Amino acid sequence: MSESEFSWGGRAFDGDITGRANRMLYILLAIFACSGIGLLAWGISRDYRQTIDTHARQLDVGAMVAEDYLSQALEQTRLLLMDRASQWEQLPASARLGGQAQALLKAGLQGVPNVRSVSLVRTDGRVVASSEPANLGLLLPEAPQRGALMWLSQAYPGRDLAEAGKVVISDAPGFVLAAMPLELEGEQWWAVATLSPETFRNYFSRLDLLGEGRLEVYRYDGVPLFAYGSGQWLTTVERQDRFGVQLAAREIGPAAERLRLGEPVLESYRAARRMPVVVVAAENRARVLADWRSNLQMSLWVFLPLLAGLLAATLMMVRQRFSAIRSMEARTQAEVSRLAQLIDSLPDAVVVLGRGGFPLHGNPEWRRFTGEQHDHDSLLSLYRTRAGDRPVTESWLAKLSRVLQGSQTHAPPEELSLFDADGQPRVYQLTVQRLTDSADTVVLVQHDLTDSHAHAHKLRYLSSHDELTGLYNRACFNELLAQSLEHALPLAVLFVDLDHFKDINDAQGHQTGDQILIKAARRIQQSVRPTDIVGRYGGDEFVVVLSAPALPALAERVAGRLNQQLSMPFEVDGRSFQISASIGIAHAPAHGRILQDLVAAADAAMYVSKAAGRNRATCYSPPPLPV
Numbered sequence: 001m002s003e004s005e006f007s008w009g010g011r012a013f014d015g016d017i018t019g020r021a022n023r024m025l026y027i028l029l030a031i032f033a034c035s036g037i038g039l040l041a042w043g044i045s046r047d048y049r050q051t052i053d054t055h056a057r058q059l060d061v062g063a064m065v066a067e068d069y070l071s072q073a074l075e076q077t078r079l080l081l082m083d084r085a086s087q088w089e090q091l092p093a094s095a096r097l098g099g100q101a102q103a104l105l106k107a108g109l110q111g112v113p114n115v116r117s118v119s120l121v122r123t124d125g126r127v128v129a130s131s132e133p134a135n136l137g138l139l140l141p142e143a144p145q146r147g148a149l150m151w152l153s154q155a156y157p158g159r160d161l162a163e164a165g166k167v168v169i170s171d172a173p174g175f176v177l178a179a180m181p182l183e184l185e186g187e188q189w190w191a192v193a194t195l196s197p198e199t200f201r202n203y204f205s206r207l208d209l210l211g212e213g214r215l216e217v218y219r220y221d222g223v224p225l226f227a228y229g230s231g232q233w234l235t236t237v238e239r240q241d242r243f244g245v246q247l248a249a250r251e252i253g254p255a256a257e258r259l260r261l262g263e264p265v266l267e268s269y270r271a272a273r274r275m276p277v278v279v280v281a282a283e284n285r286a287r288v289l290a291d292w293r294s295n296l297q298m299s300l301w302v303f304l305p306l307l308a309g310l311l312a313a314t315l316m317m318v319r320q321r322f323s324a325i326r327s328m329e330a331r332t333q334a335e336v337s338r339l340a341q342l343i344d345s346l347p348d349a350v351v352v353l354g355r356g357g358f359p360l361h362g363n364p365e366w367r368r369f370t371g372e373q374h375d376h377d378s379l380l381s382l383y384r385t386r387a388g389d390r391p392v393t394e395s396w397l398a399k400l401s402r403v404l405q406g407s408q409t410h411a412p413p414e415e416l417s418l419f420d421a422d423g424q425p426r427v428y429q430l431t432v433q434r435l436t437d438s439a440d441t442v443v444l445v446q447h448d449l450t451d452s453h454a455h456a457h458k459l460r461y462l463s464s465h466d467e468l469t470g471l472y473n474r475a476c477f478n479e480l481l482a483q484s485l486e487h488a489l490p491l492a493v494l495f496v497d498l499d500h501f502k503d504i505n506d507a508q509g510h511q512t513g514d515q516i517l518i519k520a521a522r523r524i525q526q527s528v529r530p531t532d533i534v535g536r537y538g539g540d541e542f543v544v545v546l547s548a549p550a551l552p553a554l555a556e557r558v559a560g561r562l563n564q565q566l567s568m569p570f571e572v573d574g575r576s577f578q579i580s581a582s583i584g585i586a587h588a589p590a591h592g593r594i595l596q597d598l599v600a601a602a603d604a605a606m607y608v609s610k611a612a613g614r615n616r617a618t619c620y621s622p623p624p625l626p627v
């Protein structure tokens with residue numbers, strides 16, 4: 001398990017957080033940028049549509065007004081001409097071509113705002129009578145035809161307009177508005193009304209809906225009749241969409257509308273009611289778009305720096321946030337690394353378990369215990385195969401499972417006999433603790449008690465045994481004797497002191513003396529029952545407690561055996577030494593019920609043996625009571 005995979009508190013520090021966060025940042029910025037660009041594009045296209053729509057609506061209104069105006073003018077003129085014609089016919093023949101006719105025509109114009117003049121024209125175009133004297137004698141070459149066209153449009157077939165590019169309008173200001181055929185004195189005449197251009201101009205100049213646009217009026221076959229734009233009469237027009245004229249001539253309104261829906265056009269077509277003309281309201285599309293573009297550029301100059309500023313501010317904020325995350329992550333990583341080092345430096349085997357007991361991190365001691373076996377499924381089976389005491393191990397595994405499942409926060413320290421990876425029996429103290437800040441993380445600590453147990457055992461042994469002979473030392477012997485005095489009466493105490501042992505020490509050295517002491521202790525031990533207590537009381541002094549029931553005869557027999565055993569030669573380093581022992585015997589409760597009394601009695605009896613010549617045993621005789 002590498003440190004980079006180390007998980008703490010359920011959170012994995014796999015070094016990829018910054019990478020993921022970066023990806024998130026890029027995605028966010030991309031979304032932000034796309035949204036900005038999308039919004040910009042949407043705004044631009046909306047503005048474009050609005051610009052086109054606004055102009056198209058203006059053109060529609062202009063065309064509609066012009067068409068309405070022309071229709072009204074035509075209606076009024078038609079009524080006027082009909083009235084003039086009936087009056088004309090009532091005039092005597094002599095008056096028809098004189099000043100009276102002139103006056104009649106002139107009078108007829110009063111109160112009719114749209115008509116500039118009314119004239120009588122022969123079929124060759126010569127004006128023979130007119131409300132304007134200046135017109136008399138003039139030739140209006142096309143006037144009758146135009147007038148007739150207005151009344152009888154179907155009589156004039158449409159011209160192919162494909163050839164027409166720039167069309168010159170020759171008689172724009174004074175064009176003929178309407179003409180009416182008359183039959184006078186067997187001849188064909190025309191009553192012709194011409195439009196008053198001033199009226200027209202005044203009318204349309206008040207109409208500033210068009211802005212830079214223009215109004216054009218075409219005959220049904222596409223011949224331009226007049227055009228008005230930028231406050232003046234135009235003598236030429238660019239015919240860009242001649243097809244529209246033909247279309248509008250056949251179908252009023254909807255055709256032009258369809259044309260407009262298909263592609264944003266800056267021309268509007270209307271066929272005048274009851275009048276064989278087409279009104280076109282047009283505007284230079286390139287100029288409109290140029291205006292729109294310059295407005296757009298101005299908006300962009302304002303908007304783009306704002307967007308760039310916003311983007312830069314966002315970037316800066318995000319960068320700051322990232323550096324904060326990165327430094328926090330580095331700190332956390334360092335913390336985790338320190339914790340891992342701390343765990344690794346512990347003398348105990350420590351393993352951090354994740355969800356379901358998955359080992360997330362084990363220190364070197366743990367790895368030594370497992371023998372580098374990391375399969376988390378085998379955690380429980382690992383303990384089972386290493387169990388020194390199966391039932392105890394199973395009971396502990398049940399506790400471990402409860403902690404891992406979350407039903408317990410910890411399991412109290414417990415000692416378990418387990419075999420280590422080398423198969424050596426050892427004793428461990430196991431502690432399991434769930435981390436308080438994590439629902440999934442459990443720490444298992446395995447403290448090796450084997451050495452301390454052995455040490456404690458040795459200490460216990462040393463505190464109760466004589467180091468040289470292995471017999472109980474005086475303190476332990478006293479304790480055991482005291483216990484026996486309470487529970488195991490009657491008993492006997494034998495005090496054994498080697499004779500002239502000092503001589504051996506002095507002559508052979510302490511090492512030889514030690515060997516003899518060891519062998520003497522062993523002989524004493526072997527001369528009594530295992531239930532008897534043998535201790536070393538001092539340098540060459542030994543004590544034996546013969547457990548109950550120890551009758552006097554038994555004590556003397558044992559003492560005799562001891563004398564015999566100890567007087568047998570001792571072999572040390574190939575040399576033979578002969579010693580003996582003096583023994584004192586005391587009985588409890590006869591010679592005392594407490595330890596001190598009894599030992600003192602045996603000791604006294606031993607001195608009696610010494611005094612009697614050594615190598616013998618003497619039973620304690622209490623001194624005679626004073627008389």
Ligand SMILES: Nc1nc2c(ncn2[C@@H]2O[C@H](COP(=O)(O)OP(=O)(O)OP(=O)(O)O)[C@@H](O)[C@H]2O)c(=O)[nH]1
Binds near residue numbers: 498501503511538540
């Ligand atoms: N080698 C050895 N000698 C010891 C040890 N402990 C005590 N001694 C010696 O044992 C001797 C005991 O001598 P004593 O009991 O005073 O006298 P003794 O020579 O035995 O003579 P008696 O007791 O009167 O027969 C001393 O010389 C001690 O130094 C020990 O652990 N090892």
